[in-house]
Amino acid sequence: MKVFRLDNRTSSVKEQVETSVTAVGFFDGVHTGHRKVMMKAKGIAEKEGRKWGVMTFDPHPSVVLKGVENAQYLTPLPVKEKLIEELGADYLFIVPFTKELASLSPQTFVDEYFAGLCIAHVVAGFDFSFGHKGKGNMKIIDQLADGRFISSTVEEFQEDSEKVSSTRIRKLLDEGEVIAANELLGRSYVIYAKPAGAGELEIPLYYHHPEDGEYEAEVDGERGKVMVKGSRIEWKDGRNKSNGDVPVRFLKELRK
Numbered sequence: 001m002k003v004f005r006l007d008n009r010t011s012s013v014k015e016q017v018e019t020s021v022t023a024v025g026f027f028d029g030v031h032t033g034h035r036k037v038m039m040k041a042k043g044i045a046e047k048e049g050r051k052w053g054v055m056t057f058d059p060h061p062s063v064v065l066k067g068v069e070n071a072q073y074l075t076p077l078p079v080k081e082k083l084i085e086e087l088g089a090d091y092l093f094i095v096p097f098t099k100e101l102a103s104l105s106p107q108t109f110v111d112e113y114f115a116g117l118c119i120a121h122v123v124a125g126f127d128f129s130f131g132h133k134g135k136g137n138m139k140i141i142d143q144l145a146d147g148r149f150i151s152s153t154v155e156e157f158q159e160d161s162e163k164v165s166s167t168r169i170r171k172l173l174d175e176g177e178v179i180a181a182n183e184l185l186g187r188s189y190v191i192y193a194k195p196a197g198a199g200e201l202e203i204p205l206y207y208h209h210p211e212d213g214e215y216e217a218e219v220d221g222e223r224g225k226v227m228v229k230g231s232r233i234e235w236k237d238g239r240n241k242s243n244g245d246v247p248v249r250f251l252k253e254l255r256k
Contacts, residue, residue: 001085003092010116013093020091021045021121022053022114025128026060029074030083032186033125033157033164038087040154041123050120053091054084055113061097072208074166074185079192093117106136110144122151159184176211178250188218192245193233201233201246214255220246225254 004013023041027034038054045052058077062068075083077094084092095101095113104112109131114122122141130136136144138153145151157164164184172181173189182188191209193201201219203209210228217226219235226248227234233248 001089001092003081003094005094005096006113007096010112014116014118017053017091017118018051019118019120020051020053021048021123022055022091022093022117022119024055024122024124024130027054027056027075027080027084028060028166029169029185030080031074031164031166031169031184032159033184035087035186036157037123037125037154038084038089040152041121042088044121044123044152048121051090053093053119054089055093055095056080056084057095057097057101059097061102064097064099064102070205073206074169074189074208076204076206079190103132106131106140107144109136110141115145115148120149122149123154124151125154126156170208173208173210176213176215176253178210178215178253181210182250188249188251190247190249191233193248195246196232199234199236201235201248203228203231203233205231210250210253213253215253216251218247218249218251223251 002016004016006013021041021044023038025034025037041054042052060068060071060073063071081092093113101109124138126138128138138151141151162168169181169184172178172184178189189210191203191207193203196202209231212228212230214225214227217224219226224235
């Protein structure tokens with residue numbers, strides 16, 4: 001997978017890519033709803049004999065638009081990048097979310113970041129918006145494209161009659177409902193924690209972590225019990241085999 005970290009000049013990237021079908025969104029969590037969008041892009045690309053890619057943004061818009069400090073993510077950018085690569089994407093376009101980007105008109109956004117990157121087909125969820133104050137959306141994108149590319153909209157994806165969303169997953173983690181969160185993610189929720197002494201791991205500030213309590217987890221490949229206490233994870237059942245970040249995969253809640 002080729003990764004492109006973009007700035008306000010996309011012309012140099014245009015020379016390095018073939019025409020593609022690209023899924024667009026913030027995609028925090030890369031959950032089952034997000035993968036519907038990505039797999040639609042992949043399927044179209046395979047049918048048309050094109051490359052396929054994903055376009056995402058960093059940091060979260062709330063950091064720039066609302067001044068949120070220490071934003072927390074289900075999948076910080078390196079984790080998101082890894083998950084997208086595992087899905088088989090040819091390209092990953094990372095667009096820095098800045099005040100300048102937020103001030104672009106929908107037309108300029110389309111010209112620069114869709115047409116300007118040789119994207120032949122844009123795939124996004126029904127609620128994707130772009131441009132100044134989010135005035136651009138999937139209802140007007142074909143008009144803005146003016147024949148340079150086409151688009152497909154993925155409708156709302158629900159589980160138990162409720163939209164699958166990053167917000168819903170965060171709420172479940174806040175309540176310690178790891179099993180339910182994992183069902184919506186389509187995999188076990190993972191945090192890459194920092195070693196913090198014997199039997200303890202530190203959760204980086206940029207992770208949205210489960211509520212304090214006891215969980216069954218897989219830590220560095222070993223299954224056992226962990227206790228979440230604030231930004232710390234107590235782990236008594238195994239021994240850290242990693243010199244760097246330690247993957248903690250939460251499997252189910254035991255005691256809250």
